[in-house]
Structures are given as structure tokens and as C-alpha cells.
Amino acid sequence: xDSVTQMEGPVTLSxxxxxxxxxxxxxxxxxxxxxxxxxxxxxxxxxxxATKADDKGSNKGFEATYRKETTSFHLEKGSVQVxxxxxxxxxxxxxxxxxxxxxxxxxxxxx
Amino acid sequence: xAGVTQTPKFRVLKTGQSMTLLCxxxxxxxxxxxxxxxxxxxxxLIHYSVxxxxxxxxxxxxxxxxxxxxxxxxxxxxxxAAPSQTSVYFCASSYLLNQPQHFGDGTRLxxx
Numbered sequence: 001x002d003s004v005t006q007m008e009g010p011v012t013l014s015x016x017x018x019x020x021x022x023x024x025x026x027x028x029x030x031x032x033x034x035x036x037x038x039x040x041x042x043x044x045x046x047x048x049x050a051t052k053a054d055d056k057g058s059n060k061g062f063e064a065t066y067r068k069e070t071t072s073f074h075l076e077k078g079s080v081q082v083x084x085x086x087x088x089x090x091x092x093x094x095x096x097x098x099x100x101x102x103x104x105x106x107x108x109x110x111x
Numbered sequence: 112x113a114g115v116t117q118t119p120k121f122r123v124l125k126t127g128q129s130m131t132l133l134c135x136x137x138x139x140x141x142x143x144x145x146x147x148x149x150x151x152x153x154x155x156l157i158h159y160s161v162x163x164x165x166x167x168x169x170x171x172x173x174x175x176x177x178x179x180x181x182x183x184x185x186x187x188x189x190x191x192a193a194p195s196q197t198s199v200y201f202c203a204s205s206y207l208l209n210q211p212q213h214f215g216d217g218t219r220l221x222x223x
Contacts, residue, residue: 043214
């Protein structure tokens with residue numbers, strides 16, 4: 001079945017550093033791809049999405065590009081802030097299928 | 112704009128007790144979901160519903176029951192709680208099955 005693999009965490013960076021969280025997927029067709037963020041004590045929130053190859057999703061300074069040739073949807077941000085500390089989940093869906101989540105990557109930003 | 116509301120937020124039970132978690136959404140979504148989140152295991156789908164009066168099993172349904180008597184509510188029941196059910200439970204809803212889901216803030220449940 002379809003699956004999502006994220007880089008293992010935790011990831012710890014200093015403020016203003018460049019962030020990359022890797023996400024690769026396995027799917028038979030053309031899935032839609034998502035990044036969700038979970039702040040401490042809260043539920044998941046949709047951060048960005050891309051629905052077809054070469055689409056770039058962006059929000060709050062975060063970006064991710066749907067790369068079909070490498071089956072990847074890596075999350076990037078040029079300059080992270082302490083407030084970006086959270087758990088990030090990559091996910092996919094296609095057709096009538098429910099969301100499939102990756103395991104999550106915990107990000108901590110130190111001032 | 113409430114979105115998805117879960118009650119209670121915290122609960123401690125003894126082994127063998129029963130309880131019901133309530134999820135309510137005000138977005139007129141057809142689809143609703145119950146997940147559990149455990150350390151290092153991400154989110155696992157327990158049960159879901161594709162509309163009022165319907166329920167379906169997810170990845171880890173054993174030990175749980177659900178009901179969707181009204182479109183806006185999705186109840187998760189534990190008939191006889193076990194320590195293995197200690198977890199954080201999230202409810203979510205979506206307009207369509209393959210659309211982004213909206214999550215509640217979770218219920219932290221401890222079974223002693």
C-alpha cells in the first residue's frame with residue numbers, strides 16, 4: 001500500500017538556520033501531498049499542500065515542492081524561528097483513499 | 112469559529128472502566144475520524160465515518176467502538192479500558208475523504 005517516510009528526529013537547530021525535513025513517498029498513482037504541523041498541546045494543522053507534480057506549496061515561510069521523479073516532498077524554510085518548534089508530519093492521499101501519515105519529525109529551535 | 116471540539120481534554124481511568132470521548136464539528140463535514148497518537152508511532156487511525164449513521168474500522172479498531180448518530184458528532188467509546196489504551200486521542204473531520212483534515216486539540220487519556 002501507499003506509505004510515507006520522513007527523516008527521523010529530533011532535529012535541533014539554532015534560530016535563523018536553514019531547515020530541511022525530508023519526506024519520500026510510495027504510491028501507485030498520483031497522490032496529493034501535505035505537510036501538517038503540531039504545536040505543543042495542540043492538534044495537527046495543515047501547513048501546506050501540493051496536488052500535482054512540480055507544484056510548490058508554501059505557507060508561513062515554509063515551502064515544499066512535489067517531485068515525482070524522486071517521489072519526494074521535502075519541507076524547507078530559509079530562516080527558522082523559536083516559534084517553529086513543533087512536530088511536522090508529511091502525508092499523502094489519492095483517489096478515495098484516506099490520509100496516510102508519516103511518523104512525524106520533532107523540530108526544536110534554540111534561541 | 113470552533114472547528115473541531117473534543118471533550119474531555121484530560122481523563123484518568125482505572126483498568127476495566129468505560130468512558131466515551133465526544134467529538135463535535137461545526138463545518139458540515141461528511142467525514143470524521145478518530146486517531147490515537149503514541150510516542151514514536153505517529154498517528155494511527157482507529158475508526159472513521161463517511162457520513163451520518165455510518166462507521167468503518169481503521170488500522171487499530173480493537174477495544175474501541177464508535178457511533179455517528181448525528182452528522183456533527185462522532186463518539187469514541189472504550190467499554191473496558193486497558194493500560195495499553197493510554198494515549199492521546201485526536202478527532203478530525205474533512206469535507207471529502209481525500210481532502211485536508213481538520214483536527215481537534217486532543218484528549219489525553221491515562222489508564223491506570
